Amino acid sequence: MLGPILLGTAGVSLRPPTLAEAQLLQRMQTLPETTRFWGPRYGEYTAAHVEERFKRLVSGESSVNWSIHLDQEAVGFTGIFHIDWIRRDAETGIFIGRPDLYGKGVATEAIRLRTAFAWRELRLHRLHNWIGLANRGSRRANKRAGYTEIGRFEQAWFRSGEWVTEWLGEARNPDPQ
Amino acid sequence: MLGGVIRGKIATLRVPTEADLADYSRWMADPRVRRGGWVWHEPAMLATWKERLAEIAKDRQQVLWSVDEKETLVGLCVVTMGDPEQSDAVSFDGLVIAPPAQRRGIGADAVLALHRYLFDYLHTRVADAVVAADATAALGLLERLGYIRYARGANVRYREGARVDELSLRFDRATWDERWAPSEREYQRHAPEAAL
Numbered sequence: 001m002l003g004p005i006l007l008g009t010a011g012v013s014l015r016p017p018t019l020a021e022a023q024l025l026q027r028m029q030t031l032p033e034t035t036r037f038w039g040p041r042y043g044e045y046t047a048a049h050v051e052e053r054f055k056r057l058v059s060g061e062s063s064v065n066w067s068i069h070l071d072q073e074a075v076g077f078t079g080i081f082h083i084d085w086i087r088r089d090a091e092t093g094i095f096i097g098r099p100d101l102y103g104k105g106v107a108t109e110a111i112r113l114r115t116a117f118a119w120r121e122l123r124l125h126r127l128h129n130w131i132g133l134a135n136r137g138s139r140r141a142n143k144r145a146g147y148t149e150i151g152r153f154e155q156a157w158f159r160s161g162e163w164v165t166e167w168l169g170e171a172r173n174p175d176p177q
Numbered sequence: 178m179l180g181g182v183i184r185g186k187i188a189t190l191r192v193p194t195e196a197d198l199a200d201y202s203r204w205m206a207d208p209r210v211r212r213g214g215w216v217w218h219e220p221a222m223l224a225t226w227k228e229r230l231a232e233i234a235k236d237r238q239q240v241l242w243s244v245d246e247k248e249t250l251v252g253l254c255v256v257t258m259g260d261p262e263q264s265d266a267v268s269f270d271g272l273v274i275a276p277p278a279q280r281r282g283i284g285a286d287a288v289l290a291l292h293r294y295l296f297d298y299l300h301t302r303v304a305d306a307v308v309a310a311d312a313t314a315a316l317g318l319l320e321r322l323g324y325i326r327y328a329r330g331a332n333v334r335y336r337e338g339a340r341v342d343e344l345s346l347r348f349d350r351a352t353w354d355e356r357w358a359p360s361e362r363e364y365q366r367h368a369p370e371a372a373l
Contacts (some may be wrong), residue, residue: 040261126333147332151328151345157262168328
C-alpha cells in the first residue's frame, strides 16, 4: 500500500511515492555518503526492477510506504513493513537520501508522522526496528518517537574494518484500543 | 530453495516433495502445533500448498526441509540464509514435528543435525531464532543446543485471547566449536597429507 499525505512541521511531509521518486531514491541508495548503515551498495539497479518493485509496494497489503518530502522535494522514504495484522506488530524503516540534511530533524519529523499514523490509523499495537548502534542520528530520531531498546545483536555485519552492532528497538501504542 | 539430505541419529532432513504437502496442511491446522508458536503458512487447499512449494524452491534465501523418522514424514523445518551483507549468518525460522511424533527426541536430533550442517558444513558464523517466551519446549531445546537470549519484545504475539512476549536468541560458532564440534562433524578429517 501507499500511505496517505501526512503533513508535518518545518516543511516535512510524507506522501504516496511516485514511480519517478522511486527511481530517484534508488539512485540515492547507490551513494557512499548514504549507505554507511544501509545496504550492500550493489543490486539489480535497473529501471525495470524499480518499476517491478514499485508495483509490488502498491499492491502489497502488508506494508505502508511513503516518500519523505522536504518542501516540494522527495528526499527519502519511510514505511511500515511486514505488518502482522493479527499481532498488530510491524517493522519500520527510514532512508534519507540527501546527506546534507542529516542532523536537521527531517527523519525525526518523518518518524513522528509515521508512528502517529501507525497508532491512530492502523491501530497497530507495536512497532520494531533494527538500527546500526553507531547510527546515533537514527536512534535518536526513533527514541523521540517512543522507541526503546530491547536488545543488541553484536557483530551483525562488517563494514569498513569494523563490526557493526545492531540496536533492536520497539515502540508500543500508548493508547491501544 | 529446497534442502538436501542431512542425517541425524534418528531424524533425517530431506528434500520436500508434493507428496508431503497434505501432511503439512494438516499439521498447520492442528492446535497443538499452532500452540508451539510457529507455522509455515496457514492451512490451505492442496493446490495452494503446491504453489507455496514452488515459490520456496525458487526463493534465494529461504530453505525448506521435510523431516523423516525411519522414512516416515514427521515434520518440516525452514531456515533463511543471510543476505549479501550477512552471508555468514542464518535465521532458524522454525521446526514443526507432528504431534504424534513429539516427545521422542526427533526434534532435538533434527535441530542438532541441522546446526551441524550450518556450522560444520556451511561455516555459518551465527544463527538466530525467535520464539514465544512461553514456548518452554522450544526454548529448552535451543538453549541446550547453545542459543543465548539477546532481546525480549514485550507482548509481541497474540493468541488465545492473550499477548505473550517474544525472545530473540543467537548461537555463535564459537559456542558450537566448544560444545559440539569435537563430536559433531559432517565428515571425518582428511588424512594428513603425508598419508594420502
